[in-house]
Structure formats: structure tokens, C-alpha cells
Amino acid sequence: MAKAPDFEVQDIGDYLVTPPVMPDSMAHSQPFVAKKEHQEALGFPGELIDNWQEVAVAKLGELTKKYRGLQVYLDSCVKCGACTDKCHYFLGTGDPKNMPVARQDLLRKVYRRYYTLPGKYFPKLVGAEDLTEEVLDDWYKYYHQCSQCRRCSVYCPYGIDTAEVSMAAREIMDTVGKGQKYCNEIIGKVHTLGNNLGLPEKALAHTLEGLEEDVLEDDGVAVKFPLDVKGADVLLVTPSADFFAEPHIDGLIGYAKVFHQAGLSWTVSSHASEAANFGLFIGSYENMQKVALRIREAALELGVKRIVFGECGHAWRVGYSFLNTLAGPFDFLDSNYPVPQHIIEVTHDLLKQGRIKLDPEANDDKRVTFHDSCNVARASRMGSKAGGQFVLPREVIKAACNNFFDMRSDTIEEATFCCGGGGGLLTDDLIELRTKGALPRMQALKEVSDQHQITHMAAICAICKSQFSKVLPYYGFEMDQIISVHQLVGDALVMNTEH
Amino acid sequence: MGLALSVILYVTLGVFIIGTLRRIARYASTPAPLKIPTTPAPTTRSGVVMRLGREVVLFESLFKASKWTWLFGWLFHAGLFFVLLAHLRYFTEPVWWWVALLSQFSPYFGMMMLIGLAGLLARRFLVDRVRYISAPSDYLMLVFLMVIAGSGLAMRYWLHADIVQVKEFALGLLAFDFGILSFNPILVLHLLLVAFLLLIFPFSKLLHAPGLFFSPSRNQVDNPREKRHIAAWAKSANTNSTEKSRG
Numbered sequence: 001m002a003k004a005p006d007f008e009v010q011d012i013g014d015y016l017v018t019p020p021v022m023p024d025s026m027a028h029s030q031p032f033v034a035k036k037e038h039q040e041a042l043g044f045p046g047e048l049i050d051n052w053q054e055v056a057v058a059k060l061g062e063l064t065k066k067y068r069g070l071q072v073y074l075d076s077c078v079k080c081g082a083c084t085d086k087c088h089y090f091l092g093t094g095d096p097k098n099m100p101v102a103r104q105d106l107l108r109k110v111y112r113r114y115y116t117l118p119g120k121y122f123p124k125l126v127g128a129e130d131l132t133e134e135v136l137d138d139w140y141k142y143y144h145q146c147s148q149c150r151r152c153s154v155y156c157p158y159g160i161d162t163a164e165v166s167m168a169a170r171e172i173m174d175t176v177g178k179g180q181k182y183c184n185e186i187i188g189k190v191h192t193l194g195n196n197l198g199l200p201e202k203a204l205a206h207t208l209e210g211l212e213e214d215v216l217e218d219d220g221v222a223v224k225f226p227l228d229v230k231g232a233d234v235l236l237v238t239p240s241a242d243f244f245a246e247p248h249i250d251g252l253i254g255y256a257k258v259f260h261q262a263g264l265s266w267t268v269s270s271h272a273s274e275a276a277n278f279g280l281f282i283g284s285y286e287n288m289q290k291v292a293l294r295i296r297e298a299a300l301e302l303g304v305k306r307i308v309f310g311e312c313g314h315a316w317r318v319g320y321s322f323l324n325t326l327a328g329p330f331d332f333l334d335s336n337y338p339v340p341q342h343i344i345e346v347t348h349d350l351l352k353q354g355r356i357k358l359d360p361e362a363n364d365d366k367r368v369t370f371h372d373s374c375n376v377a378r379a380s381r382m383g384s385k386a387g388g389q390f391v392l393p394r395e396v397i398k399a400a401c402n403n404f405f406d407m408r409s410d411t412i413e414e415a416t417f418c419c420g421g422g423g424g425l426l427t428d429d430l431i432e433l434r435t436k437g438a439l440p441r442m443q444a445l446k447e448v449s450d451q452h453q454i455t456h457m458a459a460i461c462a463i464c465k466s467q468f469s470k471v472l473p474y475y476g477f478e479m480d481q482i483i484s485v486h487q488l489v490g491d492a493l494v495m496n497t498e499h
Numbered sequence: 500m501g502l503a504l505s506v507i508l509y510v511t512l513g514v515f516i517i518g519t520l521r522r523i524a525r526y527a528s529t530p531a532p533l534k535i536p537t538t539p540a541p542t543t544r545s546g547v548v549m550r551l552g553r554e555v556v557l558f559e560s561l562f563k564a565s566k567w568t569w570l571f572g573w574l575f576h577a578g579l580f581f582v583l584l585a586h587l588r589y590f591t592e593p594v595w596w597w598v599a600l601l602s603q604f605s606p607y608f609g610m611m612m613l614i615g616l617a618g619l620l621a622r623r624f625l626v627d628r629v630r631y632i633s634a635p636s637d638y639l640m641l642v643f644l645m646v647i648a649g650s651g652l653a654m655r656y657w658l659h660a661d662i663v664q665v666k667e668f669a670l671g672l673l674a675f676d677f678g679i680l681s682f683n684p685i686l687v688l689h690l691l692l693v694a695f696l697l698l699i700f701p702f703s704k705l706l707h708a709p710g711l712f713f714s715p716s717r718n719q720v721d722n723p724r725e726k727r728h729i730a731a732w733a734k735s736a737n738t739n740s741t742e743k744s745r746g
Binding site for chain 2: 096101
């Protein structure tokens with residue numbers, strides 16, 4: 001980091017100490033508000049409408065009738081406090097409105113005021129409040145300090161998922177014209193160009209050609225990176241960061257090598273050149289579906305038999321949990337394979353079948369730990385058994401690398417901490433929040449590094465990779481210590497020319 | 500005395516039953532448009548039944564979250580469960596054998612309730628995070644429950660109520676035959692607070708009891724790839740035919 005941060009980065013210090021409550025310590029943090037054109041492109045009002053209170057309250061009522069989860073979650077919380085020390089943003093900032101229950105209460109107090117009897121007649125007694133400008137400001141600030149990672153929902157005795165509440169709140173804010181620039185601008189790009197980065201087809205083609213040259217140069221193998229190839233067996237849908245960003249791109253090279261070595265014909269689509277689906281983050285079913293449908297359209301257009309997702313956390317949530325609902329049925333694909341499949345599932349299967357071979361010694365210069373990405377861990381699955389999302393990536397890593405060590409058990413698998421940049425918060429205007437929110441993960445990484453001289457942390461999410469590249473240096477690590485799981489795979493893959 | 504209490508109990512019980520059923524109907528009829536179980540989640544229906552069973556009986560998730568909250572919460576709820584069963588002795592004649600057995604131990608269950616409630620209340624005062632999220636009603640509910648448990652215990656050990664008469668009154672309630680109840684302030688307090696909790700049940704956080712069973716993060720089967728999940732309002736938006744998508 002060349003530039004010193006204009007906020008104080010907490011010392012990593014003792015492992016996982018719950019901070020005291022420090023009211024309003026993050027009250028200054030909020031992302032840029034979406035501009036008129038970003039809002040209108042998604043069908044939302046360009047700016048805060050005049051009768052926003054009325055519309056917001058009505059929208060809240062509408063959402064409780066559309067989403068059982070939201071209705072049950074708003075009613076059921078008993079304020080037991082189980083979730084209060086579970087959010088990485090609370091642990092990293094001490095701001096009490098970052099405790100999951102308090103974050104939910106920002107919406108719940110309005111729900112109670114307008115939609116429950118005690119809230120109508122005894123608001124003070126039950127903590128109900130009018131929807132005022134101040135409350136709207138709090139919504140905007142604190143629903144953009146939630147990465148929708150679902151860690152709180154693991155510990156809630158009723159499974160209350162703050163992600164659902166924060167998505168509803170963001171949808172309400174979009175509806176009254178107060179959207180977030182980062183998410184809405186990006187979703188607009190996907191609707192018009194097909195990916196978050198706004199890469200036109202030509203640039204994508206050029207990039208993929210360049211990758212072919214690089215791999216040929218480095219490994220002497222003519223690995224292809226096909227684009228829009230009709231009749232390919234596999235459509236690879238991967239986060240567009242894989243095409244450009246470090247360390248993502250080495251993961252993409254890993255997928256391509258696996259396909260090459262296994263003799264699978266595959267292609268990327270310029271129409272669905274994005275696995276990420278930020279429609280999820282803003283709670284907009286319509287936008288999420290519109291983005292998801294591009295994958296269906298591409299699969300039909302190219303006549304593929306399988307859909308495989310690259311390494312991306314929330315994309316895998318949308319892919320695994322929602323794609324069939326939003327864009328199915330996929331009866332036109334090969335029914336021998338799940339739709340969609342994760343690239344880790346593909347590699348794992350190929351390893352088991354002996355169709356590819358890894359030489360773990362190739363990674364002997366590395367000592368690796370694994371960061372479970374939140375959406376993969378708590379909102380999806382891999383393989384046929386519950387919990388496969390923890391087992392499969394670890395088995396793939398261990399096959400690719402001799403020195404693997406897990407972080408502390410209360411910071412991995414279902415208890416994993418968000419990287420701090422998920423849920424539509426991976427934007428520079430939230431860098432303080434992102435850095436502080438990474439603290440619990442950094443503490444666990446520090447601990448395992450001290451014990452096992454860890455050199456690298458592998459991840460299977462584009463957001464995690466970007467986020468860690470940015471925040472690792474704030475905590476005394478190197479930015480290139482974060483790598484793709486498929487970088488390990490690509491480096492260890494035994495390449496031969498039999499195919 | 501008996502008549503007034505009877506009317507109050509009928510009315511509040513009516514509100515409780517109708518209000519809670521309406522709430523449950525609302526939960527049951529509101530669609531869950533997307534698959535959102537907190538994973539790892541069971542991949543079969545019977546697995547989900549087990550998961551909910553563990554939540555209801557053992558408070559599995561709370562155990563993962565906080566051992567103290569789990570201990571106090573579980574003590575209170577388990578105590579309440581057995582105390583309620585023991586109260587069946589006022590409504591059965593002859594008293595079922597296992598109810599008679601349970602009521603031998605009901606003071607211990609009452610103590611479990613009190614200890615649990617005291618612990619939960621102490622957390623509200625002592626833990627800064629829990630204090631921050633507590634509204635006046637959160638304290639009050641705990642206090643009311645403590646007074647209910649305390650008054651029950653008081654009548655068992657100290658200010659005895661006329662048990663025979665209470666039982667006649669209770670059986671009378673069941674038969675819509677208003678009985679007599681001589682004035683005992685502790686008993687009246689006990690019954691009125693119970694009536695009050697019944698009254699607020701469908702409008703308050705006490706809805707967590709039915710809510711758990713309708714929580715999609717806990718009651719959904721993890722099988723979205725195997726079985727296409729479509730909810731009512733999203734149906735019209737999800738009629739993708741191969742032809743339509745090509746166009």
C-alpha cells in the first residue's frame with residue numbers, strides 16, 4: 001500500500017475479542033448513491049420520490065406478503081442476543097447497529113409501527129418507530145454494512161437471516177429512488193453488455209487469445225480458451241473478474257487446463273460472460289432473473305450439454321440454489337450432470353475417475369489454508385451430500401498441494417467469516433468498512449500463519465479474491481498471498497499430449 | 500369473582516387461538532419464492548423434520564451461539580413445558596397417572612423456569628450488546644413470566660389456594676359452567692398475567708413459537724438442482740419454454 005489509510009486499522013491483537021458497544025462508530029460509512037441513469041436502467045425512480053415514506057411503507061407490506069421468510073423473520077425475533085457477536089462488521093467496528101438483530105430492527109421497528117397492533121398503539125413500549133428521514137438514512141448506511149453472508153442465520157434459534165432483511169430493505173430503497181451506485185451501475189452493464197466489467201465481445205475475444213499465447217509460452221501446451229463455440233459440450237459461466245483481475249486469471253487458466261487435459265470441449269459465452277448476479281444483492285427478483293436468463297439463452301444458443309460455474313461465491317448461490325427456479329427447466333441439457341455444476345465438482349469428479357492427475361509437489365513452495373466463501377458455505381452445496389461444499393474444495397486442494405492447514409474450526413465451514421467485501425460492498429467508497437470487516441478473518445489467518453508458516457490462502461470466490469488482494473496489506477500480509485484454488489490445480493496438473 | 504375471571508379467560512383464550520391460527524394461516528399461505536435453507540441443510544424431508552426437531556427440543560442453533568443464553572433459555576422452556584403438562588391435573592378427572600406423577604415434581608420445573616428467566620433477565624441488564632437491543636417490552640415479558648412462575652410456586656408452598664375449588668373452577672371452564680372462585684390475590688395475579696400473555700401472543704415476539712416451523716432457512720429441503728422450486732407469485736415469471744427463450 002503506497003497510501004496510508006485515512007482511518008485507523010485495528011491491530012490484529014488477541015484472537016477474536018468481542019468489542020464493547022460503540023454507538024455510531026460507523027455512522028459515517030455509506031456508499032455513493034446511484035445516479036439517475038443507473039436507477040432508471042433498472043426500472044427504479046431516478047431520485048428520492050416525494051411521497052417516499054408512503055411508498056416505502058407500502059412496499060414493506062407488499063414484500064411481507066411475497067416472502068414468507070421476511071414475514072416470519074420480522075415477527076419471530078425475541079432479542080435473545082445469540083447473533084450479537086457473530087457479524088464480522090460488528091466484530092471489526094463495535095458499532096451496535098452492525099449486530100445482526102439491531103440491523104434487522106432498523107426495518108423491524110418500522111414494520112412494528114405500521115403493521116402490528118402493539119406498534120400502532122404502544123410504539124415506545126415495543127420499540128416501534130415512524131419511518132423518518134433519519135431512519136431512512138440509517139437504512140442506507142447500515143443495510144450497506146451487511147454483506148449478506150448469513151453467518152448470523154447459523155446461530156439464530158429461528159434461523160432468522162439478516163441477508164433476507166437487508167435485501168428487502170435495499171429493494172425498498174431502490175423502489176423509492178435511493179439505490180446504491182456500485183450495484184445498480186453494474187447490473188445495468190450486465191443487462192446491456194453481459195458482464196459486470198462492461199467488457200464488449202471484442203475485448204473478451206482479445207483477452208482469451210492473449211491467454212492462449214501466455215499458456216503456450218509458459219507451459220508449451222496449446223490450451224484453448226474458446227469463445228462462443230457452438231456445439232461445445234460445456235458452457236463455462238465465470239465471474240468476469242476471471243478474465244482480467246489478479247489472482248483470478250490464474251484460476252481461469254486452471255479451469256482451461258483441466259478441460260484441456262480431460263478432453264472436454266467447452267466454451268465461454270459473450271452473451272453470458274458473467275457468473276456474478278448482483279440482482280441478488282439488491283433483493284430484486286426481476287433483475288436477478290433477467291441476469292440469470294442470459295445463461296439460459298446462451299446455453300440454448302450455443303447448444304451446449306452442460307453448464308459449469310467458475311469460482312464465485314454468490315454466483316454459486318444463485319447458480320446452485322436459484323438458477324433452476326429463475327431460468328429452468330433445463331431439460332434440454334445432459335441429464336447425467338447436475339445443472340449447473342461447480343468447477344470444483346468437475347475437477348473433483350475428473351480426479352476421482354483418474355481422467356486428470358495432479359502432482360502436488362509442484363506446489364511444494366506453498367503452505368496453504370482455505371477460506372470458505374460465505375455464499376458457498378451457507379447458501380449452497382457441492383456434490384451429493386450435505387456439507388460437500390466444505391469437503392470437495394479441500395480434497396481438491398490436498399490433491400494439488402502437500403501442505404494444507406485449516407484455520408480455527410470456529411472460523412471455517414459453516415462458521416466461516418465473510419471476507420468483508422461481499423453483498424455488493426466491494427467498492428472503494430466503502431474501503432474503511434471492508435478493511436475493518438476483514439478483521440476476524442485476518443485474525444484467524446494470522447493464527448494459522450503463526451502456527452504453520454502459511455504462505456497462501458486459497459479461495460473460490462471472485463469477490464473474496466479482490467477483497468483480500470486489497471485488504472491483506474492493511475494487516476501486514478502481502479497482497480499476492482490470496483490465490484485461486486484452480487491456480488493450485490493448474491500448477492499441479494500433469495499435462496501430456498495424449499489428447 | 501369466578502364469573503369475571505371466566506369471561507377474561509374465555510376472551511383472551513379466544514384471541515390467542517384465533518389470532519395465532521390467523522397468523523399461522525398467513526405464514527402458510529405466504530410463498531417462499533426461492534430456496535434459502537441455511538446450509539449445510541438436509542437433502543430430504545425426513546432430514547428437515549429431524550433438523551426442526553433438534554431446534555425445538557435441544558435449541559441446537561442457540562447452543563452453537565451462546566452457552567449461557569442456551570442454558571437459561573432451555574431451562575426456562577423445558578420448565579414451562581413440564582409445568583404446563585402438570586397443570587393438566589386441574590382439567591382432568593380422574594387425573595391421568597403421568598400428570599399426577601409430573602405434578603409431584605412441578606415445583607422443580609417452576610424453579611427451572613425462574614432460574615432460566617432470571618438468567619435471561621440478567622443478561623439483558625449485564626451484557627452491553629443485549630442491553631442495546633432490549634425494548635421495555637422485552638424486560639416486561641420476562642418479569643411477567645417470573646411473576647407467573649413465582650406466584651405459582653408461592654401458592655404451592657406458602658399462600659395456598661383452595662386447590663379443590665380451583666379444580667372445580669377449571670373443570671367448569673371446560674364445561675362452560677361458570678364456577679365460584681374465592682378471592683385469592685396471588686391466584687388472581689397468576690391467572691390475569693397468564694391471560695395477558697395469551698392476549699398479546701399473536702401480536703408479539705411470542706410468535707417465535709409457530710414462526711420456527713415456517714422459517715425457510717430451517718424448514719426447506721436442500722434439493723434445488725434436483726427439483727425445480729417455483730412459488731405462486733413467481734410462477735408467471737417462470738414459464739420459460741425453450742421457444743420463448745430462443746426469441
